[in-house]
Amino acid sequence: MSVVSSQFKRSLFRPCIDLHDGEVKQIVGGTLSDTDTAALKTNFVASHSSAYYAELYKKHNLEGGHVIKLGEGNERAAKEALQTWPGHLQVGGGITHQNCKEWIGAGASKVIVTSFLFSGGEFSLERLESISAIVGKDKLVVDVSCRRRGNKWLVAMNKWQKITSMEVCKESLDLLAEYCSEFLIHAADVEGLCQGIDEELVEKLGEWVTIPTTYAGGAKSVEDLKTVDRLSHGKVDLTFGSSLDIFGGTLVKFEELVQYNEDAMKQ
Template sequence: MAMTRFRPCIDLHDGKVKQIVGSTLRDAGEGPRENFVSEKPASWYAELYKKDGLTGGHVIMLGKGNEEAALSALEVFPGGMHIGGGIRPDNARKFLDAGASHVIITSYAFDEQARFREDRVREMVDTVGRERLVLDLSCRATTDGWVVAMNRWQTMTDLIVDADAFKRLSPYCDEFLIHAVDVEGKCEGIDEALVKCLGVWCDNSVTYAGGARSVKDLERTQELSGGKVDVTIGSALDIFGGKGARYEECAGFNRR
């Protein structure tokens, strides 16, 4: 039987490890609402995840000024984490060579008019190989379902997240990463409808992020998805200043 796993994360903004409310990211105006800004470097978290054998987590670079911190984490835990945020064919190999197990793409898969470009996905496959590519289909809820949002989740695209999308895109990647942007960073619980759908729609490995607030959400995801969907917990985690989820308990969930 498939088993849901806890997947760790390192979210980087302005070179620091942070937990932010995803829906507040903007290119202009006030900065994002921050739940937590760590005094510890990214490498400290990578060392912790390495010690506990928590592979398959992700390092996400939210904007510029994060590359040095990201590379330091990859160096500490070679082969242990995925890397995303501004990944393109011309820089993907650098991050793989630095220790990333996979590269994650979102915005590169779309053009300037936010239209999905399958040719760009094929270009990434040609560059790094299907087995080292993760497609990020982070999405917002609409009246018609969930729609992928790009540019740090600010711009709605033309790609609907549904069974047809996964059938079309699964041959191009090893895994999918799905942030539920509307609940990201709010610690108000997972999007249960989306998690249930992911368990039905997706045959590749898939990690869900957004709203998880305790180890009970890992158990709930196991129930809803039949163990086919893994979960990232961020803002609720005690190592990120949260109060709902103990890191040791979440890491222990993977050893059950």
């Protein structure tokens, strides 16, 4: 059974594998840069391979996890993860209309797209229609990861470095949902900081989304899952990164999240 909150009953833990320079890492999202590599802040570099984490998620039936390629040099590691559990992990990072089918063929359950949809920072409906037609709506996830600007959230592309003109709001999400089956939303301003989730954004997503949605950014406690469940009315799932013990964190135990999901699925 797919452990995805598509029926909007309970928010669940969704796993991730973030790849940078071919290694599994946890990075402070706001420090990624193509031009200033010295600014990069890395919280964790794994001694295990991407396949190790894929096998771990497979063992515990943690469906719907995402493999994110942060820049170049991650193709092999991404494919190793996908081939460890074919048809059960999503992949994102550099996905376009030209390679989306290749990644499905490599074992991805779905492909995740952001930057391709924004030519010069402007949203292109034509590009969204194109990739959705090629890969199929059911196999497409749109990543609307964002940064806060005033009282709004604007989609951020290119490893969250470039702010686009698209606001994350009900209107934009309704439009995107016509062409994809799921959303992935990193709150880039709090990603990797372990200082708490953006509760206001989670609450708004609970009001806006009509398809399965995963939020990432700042989670530091199992209690955050309960908070996300309450604020979003079970419509939004939650990813843990730097706070998690399997990624070198000390705040959250992986076993606790597995148990949470098991209990949630019984209710």
